Amino acid sequence: MKKLFLLAFVMIACVLSSGAQKIKGSDTLLPLSQKEAEKYMDKDQSSSVTVTGGGSGVGISALIEGTTDIAQSSRKIKFEEKQKISESGKSVKEVIVAYDALAVIVNRDNPVTNLTREQLEGIFTGKITNWKEVGGNDVKIVPYSRETSSGTYEFFKESVLKNRNYKSGILSMPATGAIVQSVSQTKGAIGYIGLAYLNNADVKAVHVSYDAGATFTAPSVSSAKDGSYPIVRPLYYYYITSQEKSVRPFIDYVLSPEGQATVSEIGFITL
Amino acid sequence: MRRAIEKVVEGLLTVSGATTSAIILLIVVFLFKEGAGFFRHSNVENGYSLCVSGKNPVYRLSSDEIKKIFDYEIVSWDEVGGESIEIVPFRMGNIMERYSEEELGEDYINLPAKIIEVTKEIPGIILFLPLQYIPDDVSVKKIEDSRIDVSDFFAGTDWIPTATPSPQFGLLPLLLGTLWVGLFAIIIALPLGLGVAIYMAELATPRIRNVLKPMIELLAGIPSVVYGFFGLVVLVPFIQRTLNLPVGETAFAGSIVLAIMSLPTIITVAEDAMRNTPQTVREASLGLGASHWQTIYRVIIPYSLSGISAAVVLGIGRAVGETMAVLMVTGNAAVIPQTLFEPVRTIPATIAAELGEAPAGGAHYNALFVLGCILFIITVVVSISAELISKKRVDS
Structure with missing residues (x-):
């Protein structure tokens, strides 16, 4: 009986030391983390990494409660959340693992190809309501947004709307796929999606200008990488500083050339 | 043993x-x-506060005013009871743009001093700052904290829970959206469901009935997300094309999907009520020379009226609480509905969509629980009335 206990103890110790770890959070990062975890576990047979989604907020609160080792997040940690971690006497470390470009999409039949940041701001805050105001047909503009709590929603608001609020009563869709679907079947629609989702022939990405119309750039991995495409956001991993030793091997793997190859395979932009 | x-x-x-x-x-x-x-919770994001110049006479702002100031809709202090100077909203990011990292020092140690500097320079400034960086100086004045107002919540018309500095929690568009979609779902489902129930209870031969009944019960077994997907891909474009609307994701689409989903409940409960009409009552009616049809609408329907009402109420309960299907087809725009043909946002859809990303314990998180309470109260009222209505039958 004693031997059995000892055996069990050794086994548990083995599992712990070999770094069984949990990653939780953003749904945007979910496909990337899953793929990275798979490849990491193939390489290091003794390790085990579990990845779950639920949203950036869920991931970070799990990190605070200690039920996950890494929180994946498509938005920067909020001041309030940071405060909570420091209240419990811990500190949090932030690692950028990849970048994601946001493409602004319209229906395939829409003749508009170029939009400036100011025009986008007008459209999403409700000041511009008809496509003819930005050089298109006489069609009502129907802006689609992500849910208010999504990291994508907040990043678009910060970067494109310069922190102004979306017009009240904007259509908000629960998932990126739903935005693509809706834009593809609605003539006057406009929406924003991650670059990785830009593979539907019924939607068209507009060229965006952040310098009041001097240059317009189409979204692509290369234009996002060289900095000419302006709507690019970082994607984060967060972990508790004192647990650095156990989570670092996996994060190092993600940051390694091999891990970054997976990043571009998924459709995100490498560091 | x-x-x-x-x-x-x-x-x-x-x-x-x-x-x-x-x-x-x-x-x-x-x-x-x-x-x-x-x-x-305070009406400003937790851990932050708003500050103005010490000379500014304004000491209190409502959450609606704060939102409008930071959206550049209110541009002068005299609109909120101050002097006529231009309002200059400042966030942490604006301060980072103005001063370099070195000037702010390690851990932003010089930040409070810089805030005093900038406040003296721009008299119409309003700053949105983390509490610990607020300088202790007469030239910078904190706007008084006020709690979230109960009437702002119940009578508010804006639902923007992630707006900074002041999130907007207005219940009205969500509550009305929920009731609106539920109401029309029942209006669509009731005649249809009643028709099928009458057919199955009175007219169908046992063989047809034995096929039809399991099929209708099968309808209840389809996962709601499948209904939602069907609605989004088939129903929404169809509604948009035939009615020539700018958007297909409307309350109408939601009502149709919900009507289909509440049909099994309505049909089963109403049919059971009709079949419970005692054979003697039925025979008495026929014996008096009434035709089959006269028996149905003069005897059987009145007799089973309370059962039918219970079916309706249960159907409403199903429609009001449904989440996934509605989330996918109604467009989720938080506006007070005026017609059937515009997007609406319902309470269950809001909870499902937002709970995942709301910081635990924050105002937004708690607000979603308040929505849950309201939904709970609605369903309790609905089930109690269903109970009372079906009891009435026994008494009479």
Whole structure:
């Protein structure tokens, strides 16, 4: 009986030391983390990494409660959340693992190809309501947004709307796929999606200008990488500083050339 | 021996009954406790505060005013009871743009001093700052904290829970959206459901009935997300094209999907009520020379009226609480509905979509629990009325 206990103890110790770890959070990062975890576990047979989604907020609160080792997040940690971690006497470390470009999409039949940041701001805050105001047909503009709590929603608001609020009563869709679907079947629609989702022939990405119309750039991995495409956001991993030793091997793997190859395979932009 | 076993089983049944009730009670208590926490939050994001110049006479702002100031809709202080100077909203990011990292020092040690500097330079400034960086100086004045107003919540017309500095929690568009979609779902489902129930109870041959009944029950077994997907891909474009609307994701689409989903409940309950009409009553009617049809609408329907009402109420309950399908087809725009052909946002859809990303324990998180409480109250009212209505039948 004693031997059995000892055996069990050794086994548990083995599992712990070999770094069984949990990653939780953003749904945007979910496909990337899953793929990275798979490849990491193939390489290091003794390790085990579990990845779950639920949203950036869920991931970070799990990190605070200690039920996950890494929180994946498509938005920067909020001041309030940071405060909570420091209240419990811990500190949090932030690692950028990849970048994601946001493409602004319209229906395939829409003749508009170029939009400036100011025009986008007008459209999403409700000041511009008809496509003819930005050089298109006489069609009502129907802006689609992500849910208010999504990291994508907040990043678009910060970067494109310069922190102004979306017009009240904007259509908000629960998932990126739903935005693509809706834009593809609605003539006057406009929406924003991650670059990785830009593979539907019924939607068209507009060229965006952040310098009041001097240059317009189409979204692509290369234009996002060289900095000419302006709507690019970082994607984060967060972990508790004192647990650095156990989570670092996996994060190092993600940051390694091999891990970054997976990043571009998924459709995100490498560091 | 047998007695002992009986006793044990009896005990187990009692315990399981008690546990279930305790768990239900626990969930309700938890729901209302978290919900009540909402009204203790300040109307500015937690951990932050708003500051103005010490000379500015304004000391209090409502959350609507704060939102409009930071959206550049209110541009002068005299609109909110101050002098006529231009309002200059400042966030942390603006300060980072103005001063370099070195000037702010390690851990932003010089930040409070810089805030005093910038406030002296721009008299119309309003700063949105983390509490610990607010300088202790007469030239910078904190706007008084005020709690989230109960009337702002129940009568508010904007739902922008992630707006900074001041999130907008207005219940009206969500509550009305929920009731609006539910109401029209029932208006569509009722004639259809009643028709099928009458057909199945009175007109169908046993063979047809034996096929039809399981099929309708199967309808209840389809996962709601499948209904939602069907709605989004088939129904939404169809509505948009045939009615020539700018958007297809409308309350109407939601109502149709919900109507289909509440049909099984309505049909089953109404049919049971009709079949419960005693054979003697039926025979008496026919014996008096009434035709089959006269018997149906003069005797059977009045007799089973309370059962039919219960079916309607249960159908409403199903429609009001449904989440996934509605989330996918109604467009989720938080506006007070005026017609059937515009997007609406319902309470369950809001909770499902937002809970995942709301920081735990924050105002937004608690606000979603308040929505849960309201939904709970609606469903309790609905089930109690269903209960009362079906009881009436026994009494009469």
